[in-house]
Amino acid sequence: MGVRRQVNVACILKDEPIEALIGTWSLIHVGFAMSRINEEEAALTLDVLRQLGEAQAEIEAMQATERMLAS
Amino acid sequence: MKYADEFRDPVAARGVLAAIARITDEIGATREKPVHIMEICGGHTHAIFRYGLDKLTPPGLEFIHGPGCPVCVLPMSRIDECVEIAERPGVIMTTFGDAMRVPGHRKSLIQAKADGADIRMVYSPLDALELARRHPDREVVFFGLGFETTTPSTALTILQAAADGQTNFSVFCNHITVPPPIKALLDDPHMVLDGFVGPGHVSMVIGVHPYDFIARDYGKPIVVAGFEPLDLLQSVLMVLEQIRDGRAEVENQYSRVVPEHGNPVSIAACAEVYEPRPSFEWRGLGEIDASGLRIRPAFAAWDAEVKFGVGYGKGPRAVAEPDGCRCGDVMTGRIKPHACPQFGTGCTPEMPLGALMVSSEGACAAYFQYGGLRLEAAL
Amino acid sequence: MNQRLRPPRRVVADRVTLAHGGGGKAMRDLIADVFTSVFAPPGMEDQARLMHPALLEPGAQLAFTTDGFVVSPMEFPGGDIGTIAVCGTVNDLAVGGARPLWLSAAFIIEEGVEIATLRRIARSMQTAAEAAGVRIVTGDTKVVGRGSGDGVFVTTAGVGVIPPRRELLAGKVRPGDVAIVNGVLGDHGAAILAARGDMALTTDVASDCQPLNHLIEAVLAAAPGIRCARDATRGGLASALNEIADAAGVGIVIAETDLPLRPEVKGVCEILGLDPLYLANEGTLVLFAPPDEAEAALAAMRGTAAGAGACIIGQATAAHPGTVVMKTVFGGGRIVDMLVGEQLPRIC
Numbered sequence: 001m002g003v004r005r006q007v008n009v010a011c012i013l014k015d016e017p018i019e020a021l022i023g024t025w026s027l028i029h030v031g032f033a034m035s036r037i038n039e040e041e042a043a044l045t046l047d048v049l050r051q052l053g054e055a056q057a058e059i060e061a062m063q064a065t066e067r068m069l070a071s
Numbered sequence: 072m073k074y075a076d077e078f079r080d081p082v083a084a085r086g087v088l089a090a091i092a093r094i095t096d097e098i099g100a101t102r103e104k105p106v107h108i109m110e111i112c113g114g115h116t117h118a119i120f121r122y123g124l125d126k127l128t129p130p131g132l133e134f135i136h137g138p139g140c141p142v143c144v145l146p147m148s149r150i151d152e153c154v155e156i157a158e159r160p161g162v163i164m165t166t167f168g169d170a171m172r173v174p175g176h177r178k179s180l181i182q183a184k185a186d187g188a189d190i191r192m193v194y195s196p197l198d199a200l201e202l203a204r205r206h207p208d209r210e211v212v213f214f215g216l217g218f219e220t221t222t223p224s225t226a227l228t229i230l231q232a233a234a235d236g237q238t239n240f241s242v243f244c245n246h247i248t249v250p251p252p253i254k255a256l257l258d259d260p261h262m263v264l265d266g267f268v269g270p271g272h273v274s275m276v277i278g279v280h281p282y283d284f285i286a287r288d289y290g291k292p293i294v295v296a297g298f299e300p301l302d303l304l305q306s307v308l309m310v311l312e313q314i315r316d317g318r319a320e321v322e323n324q325y326s327r328v329v330p331e332h333g334n335p336v337s338i339a340a341c342a343e344v345y346e347p348r349p350s351f352e353w354r355g356l357g358e359i360d361a362s363g364l365r366i367r368p369a370f371a372a373w374d375a376e377v378k379f380g381v382g383y384g385k386g387p388r389a390v391a392e393p394d395g396c397r398c399g400d401v402m403t404g405r406i407k408p409h410a411c412p413q414f415g416t417g418c419t420p421e422m423p424l425g426a427l428m429v430s431s432e433g434a435c436a437a438y439f440q441y442g443g444l445r446l447e448a449a450l
Numbered sequence: 451m452n453q454r455l456r457p458p459r460r461v462v463a464d465r466v467t468l469a470h471g472g473g474g475k476a477m478r479d480l481i482a483d484v485f486t487s488v489f490a491p492p493g494m495e496d497q498a499r500l501m502h503p504a505l506l507e508p509g510a511q512l513a514f515t516t517d518g519f520v521v522s523p524m525e526f527p528g529g530d531i532g533t534i535a536v537c538g539t540v541n542d543l544a545v546g547g548a549r550p551l552w553l554s555a556a557f558i559i560e561e562g563v564e565i566a567t568l569r570r571i572a573r574s575m576q577t578a579a580e581a582a583g584v585r586i587v588t589g590d591t592k593v594v595g596r597g598s599g600d601g602v603f604v605t606t607a608g609v610g611v612i613p614p615r616r617e618l619l620a621g622k623v624r625p626g627d628v629a630i631v632n633g634v635l636g637d638h639g640a641a642i643l644a645a646r647g648d649m650a651l652t653t654d655v656a657s658d659c660q661p662l663n664h665l666i667e668a669v670l671a672a673a674p675g676i677r678c679a680r681d682a683t684r685g686g687l688a689s690a691l692n693e694i695a696d697a698a699g700v701g702i703v704i705a706e707t708d709l710p711l712r713p714e715v716k717g718v719c720e721i722l723g724l725d726p727l728y729l730a731n732e733g734t735l736v737l738f739a740p741p742d743e744a745e746a747a748l749a750a751m752r753g754t755a756a757g758a759g760a761c762i763i764g765q766a767t768a769a770h771p772g773t774v775v776m777k778t779v780f781g782g783g784r785i786v787d788m789l790v791g792e793q794l795p796r797i798c
Contacts, residue, residue, distance in 0.1 A: 003644075003653040003717040008197060010227055011336045025074060027275065027328050028721070030167075031195025031650075032224045034337070035275045035328045037074055042327035046077055049301055052086030059089070075720070081781045123782020194649045194722070300780045420790035431723070441784040 008032045074327070078299030084127075087304040092129045094311040100131035107133050107263050108310055109256075109404060111249065112218075112270035113140030113432030114298055120441040122300040128307065135404035138252050138356060139270055141217045141245075142169045142430035143402065146352045149245055150175035152381045153214055156243060157188040159379065163206065164190045165199035166214035172429045174393075180214075196228040196242070203232070203240035212375045216245040220272040222364060223337030226344040229366070229373045243375040243382075244366050246345070249273050250281050251362035252353060256403060257289045264404075266310035268303065269295035271325040278333030279321050286319040297325040344370055354426060355399030398425035401434055408438040415439065459483050466563045471593025481591055484565065488572045489555075489579075489586040498587035502551055502611060509614025513548030515539060519604040524567065526645040528637070528656030531604055532574035534732050537661050538683065539608035540582045544663035545679040545735060547618040547670065548610030550582060555606050556590040560599035571602060582661035584608075616670070620697035622677040625768040628744040629702065631736050632665060632751050633658065633759035635687055636715045639729025643718060651721065655714045660733035665756040672750035673743035681735045685789045688727040690736050691774045692788045695766075702774045704764030704786070727776075728789045738766060 005028075009018065012026055012033045025037040100106040110116055116136045119125055125134055138144055150173050157164035157180065164180070171181045171192065184190040189209075193199050196213050203211035215225040225242055232240045249270055256262050269282055274295045285293050292313035296306035306324040313320060323329055344367060351363025366374040376382030396418070397411045408414050408427070418424035420439060427433035431440075459482035461470075469476040486494070493499060504510055519535045529537075536553060543550040555575065559568070579586055637658040644653045662681065670676055680690040687709075695702045711726055719726045733756065739747040744762065751757030774786040 003651055003714055003721060005649075005651045005721070008224075008227065010340075011223065011334050027272075029220060029272065030224050031197045032227065034220075034223070034272075034334060035330070038327045038330075042074055045305070045324070045327060049078075049080070049083040049087065049305060052090055053080070053083035054086070056086035056089045057082070060085075079779050081779065084780060121784060122778050122780045123784050124780075127780075127782050192648060194651075198648070198650055440787055 005031070012036045075299060078297065078301040080301065083301055084304060087301065087308055088127055091132065091304065091308050091311060094308070094315050095129045095131040098311065098315050100129075102130035105131050105133040106265045106311070106314065107135050107404075108266045108268060108307060109135040109137045109264050110268040110296075110303075111137040111139040111253065112273065113143065113430065114272065115268060115270070115296065115303060116140070116434050117432050117437050118298050118300065118303060120437040123441075124300060124303060128304075132307070132311075135264060136401070136434035137256070137404065138353065138402045139218065139249065139273075140427070140430050140432040140434075141221075141247060142173055143398065143426040143433045144247065144252075144353045144355065145170070145173060145216060145245060145426065146354050147175050148352075150179065151177060153243055154178060154180060154183045154188070155381055156212055156375060156379045157183055157190050159210075161208070161210050162189065163202060163209050163211045164188065164214065165193045165196075165202060165211060166190065167216070168192045169430050169432070170214055170216060172423070173426050174423060174429070196225050197231075200228050200232055200237060200240055203237050207239060209239065210378075211240050212379075213240070213242045214245070215242045216247075218247060218249050218270070218273050219276045219341075220270075222246045222248075222341050222345065223276055223334070226337075226340040229344050229370055230340060232373055233370060238372065241373045241375040241378050242366065244345070244364060246364040247351060247353070247362055248347075248364065249277075250284070251359045252356060253282075253285065255356060255359050257285065257291070259403070262404065264291060265314055266291055267293040268306050268310065269293045269321075271295055271297045271302070271329060274323075274325065274329045274333070276334050276337045278331055279323050279329065280332070282321045286321050290319045292319050292322070294322045294324050295329055297328065343367075355402040393424050396425040398427045398435075401427055408435040411435070458487065461565055464565055466559050466561060466565065466568070466593055468561055468593055468595065471559070471591065477591065480565075484568045485555075485557075485572055485589060485591070488569075488576045489589070491585070491587045498552065498554075500552055500587065504549065504611040504613065507614055511548075511612040513543050513546055513610040513612050514607070515542040516605070516607040517542060519606070520600065521642065522600060523642075523645050524601045525570070526657060527641050527654075529659040529732070530571055530574050531602055532571035533578050533659045534657070535604040535606050536575050536578035536582065536584070536586070537659050537732055538681075539606040540578075540584060540661045540663055541681045541733075541735070543608050543610035544661070544666045545618070545681050546612065547616045547666070547679075548612045549667070550584045550608055550610040550663050552585055552587045552609045553579065553606055554588045554590075554608075555586050555604060556592075558592050558594060558599055558603040558605075560594055560601055561596045563601055568602070571604075578659075578661065582663055618676065618678045620678045620680070620694045623694055623698035623700055623738045623766050624677070624740075625700055625766050626741050627677055627700075627738040627766040628741055628762055629691070629704065629736055629738055629764045629766070630744065630748060630751065630760060630762050631682075631687070631710065631734060632662070632757040633734055634710045634712050634715070635682070635731060635734060636711060636719070636726040636729035637734075638732040639686065640715045640718045642730070643722070649722060651718060653714045653718060655712060655718070658731055658733040660756050662733065662735055662756055665751060665754045666735075668750045668754050668757075669737065669747050673739055673747035675740045675743045676747060677738040677740070679735050679737035682731045684730050686726070686728040686730060687734075687736060688725075688774065688786045689789055691786065694736075694738065695772050695774050698766070699771045700766040701768065701770035701772070702764060703767050703777065704774065705777045706779045708761065708763045710759055710761055727786055736763070
């Protein structure tokens with residue numbers, strides 16, 4: 001399943017056995033794992049983005065209702 | 072794909088775009104007097120065009136495409152030196168794909184390959200080291216180029232080669248750093264820049280504090296951005312908010328990947344292996360102090376410049392651009408790609424005059440490939 | 451025909467030598483043992499002598515194509531150079547609306563290639579030929595010195611018959627015509643990249659190599675108004691669409707969200723910075739149907755093995771003639787140009 005490639009984990013391995021990395025998500029660049037994805041930060045960023053999206057959807061809905069009422 | 076697809080959600084995009092339109096309006100930016108935001112990194116330039124972000128953002132917002140394309144800023148003479156090394160008997164030259172088509176004064180690497188040099192494309196410097204292991208009778212050279220995103224991988228590979236005693240491996244080092252050219256641009260009295268979208272992957276390595284001088288000394292906002300379209304849009308929004316509020320700060324939009332202080336292992340490896348060159352030539356920008364890296368004397372055995380007697384300081388510096396090439400002006404944002412008289416005529420992806428058309432991250436290549444004027448005419 | 455009874459000819463060596471190309475006994479044995487015993491051509495003269503009633507129908511046309519195959523590595527998940535030689539030739543005929551009939555196969559073999567490899571390639575070719583319903587009827591064999599070739603090069607020619615009143619032409623595409631592909635894109639290109647080894651990637655993707663003539667017959671039966679078909683080989687879907695846009699003087703709009711792609715192929719492209727629109731396919735085509743026949747064409751395709759994944763990806767338009775534009779997942783638009791040079795993986 002998926003695409004497999006050997007990567008060097010020197011940059012992301014802290015004081016832990018290498019098996020601890022299995023199942024984690026990280027950013028790979030030219031054969032090196034360079035950064036472990038911070039899942040909390042990812043969720044926070046997505047939240048802000050979704051709220052902007054939802055706020056916009058509400059604004060558009062309000063505008064559509066206004067147009068309908070005005071016509 | 073996790074952590075990628077969510078950041079391409081078109082519904083969320085509408086929200087960000089609406090906010091961008093609102094604030095662009097609030098600060099009074101118009102098509103005639105736009106707010107100028109520079110995206111530094113070539114990968115960002117590519118993403119902007121691939122997703123059509125410049126068409127989706129309001130006309131009062133103008134993207135200035137920065138010099139963050141390491142292939143684009145490579146001086147021709149370095150390609151010539153690389154070809155020279157590749158043409159030595161017994162050498163296997165390894166390189167990232169993008170560098171293969173950049174024209175040198177005599178030829179590009181792909182032309183040298185057609186002429187018989189053993190030049191191979193690799194995905195990683197580790198693959199080049201592996202080639203050295205498999206071919207003990209050959210000299211394997213890795214064409215190391217790139218900004219801080221890539222410098223650690225080359226450094227770690229050199230450290231591995233040293234640890235293994237792999238003597239038939241060396242690196243032709245052309246790594247460069249981001250902060251010096253930004254300072255050069257900010258010092259240029261002709262540059263009009265209101266804010267920056269900062270290079271996400273460079274920052275993954277060096278952290279966000281190397282950009283403090285931009286806010287502190289020049290009063291410009293900079294937001295470190297990820298590479299998905301939502302990342303870019305959110306970062307642009309954050310820059311606009313700073314401008315509206317009269318702030319100038321370093322912010323990190325790409326917090327899921329970029330740690331505040333960067334990657335300690337990478338930084339340490341680079342410090343051990345490299346030292347800054349007193350100055351380095353940037354195609355289109357001229358010589359910039361302390362902007363290029365060279366391999367320290369302790370690792371001279373893996374330095375191709377030492378091994379092959381080429382390189383910086385030796386031989387005449389042929390700095391002249393080909394006739395009519397205006398890569399320098401495009402790269403510093405003075406003109407847009409389609410304003411270059413050669414764009415699409417004397418300079419095309421098939422027959423490039425300058426590096427901005429060769430590299431897939433060059434602004435001209437992105438314009439040509441994804442649209443620019445042809446797309447405007449089409450849509 | 452009077453033939454001396456003799457035991458079947460056998461190759462003795464493990465590897466091909468220059469003697470096998472010399473025109474003497476070694477070559478005769480190689481051809482007999484490795485090729486003609488498998489292809490079973492109708493005769494053993496220097497030329498195949500053939501007839502088919504369909505050629506005699508008034509208004510019928512002979513279709514004739516030729517192709518060279520140099521893929522490296524020669525063997526890869528999903529096929530080998532033999533499979534693509536047969537399928538590629540068959541498909542070149544089929545996309546023109548021809549019923550493929552006969553193929554020739556000329557081999558240029560580098561000294562040192564293993565005989566076992568040749569046997570596998572020949573077997574692949576015969577299997578593909580049977581699946582397509584064609585015969586390999588004539589051929590040639592040459593051997594070149596070590597270093598003068600690259601394994602095995604195969605050149606084919608293919609002959610077919612276009613029935614009367616059938617005319618598939620890129621130039622016939624009109625604004626409003628619907629673009630349909632028969633399945634996922636880029637499998638072959640991704641499989642080859644992974645198999646080549648220089649990117650050190652492994653993936654389960656196999657080449658999509660398959661003959662498409664049965665699919666095309668099924669579509670044409672259900673939707674005779676089909677304008678044209680193109681197989682998306684080198685240069686990928688993008689190149690095929692650009693050729694059509696150019697020939698017909700129409701614009702083409704496709705939607706990124708509608709492009710069928712395996713996640714693994716997307717993954718390979720993301721890692722290497724490649725665009726799946728430019729990856730080669732060996733069993734995937736795009737065709738243009740008039741709007742009122744699109745549903746019928748789609749249903750017919752989905753009823754065949756090669757078209758189970760068929761879907762609409764876009765349409766022709768009067769706007770921006772000659773240019774292919776893609777609406778990105780993000781809602782923006784971008785031009786999809788012809789491939790320049792080779793797709794090189796990006797860095798940074």
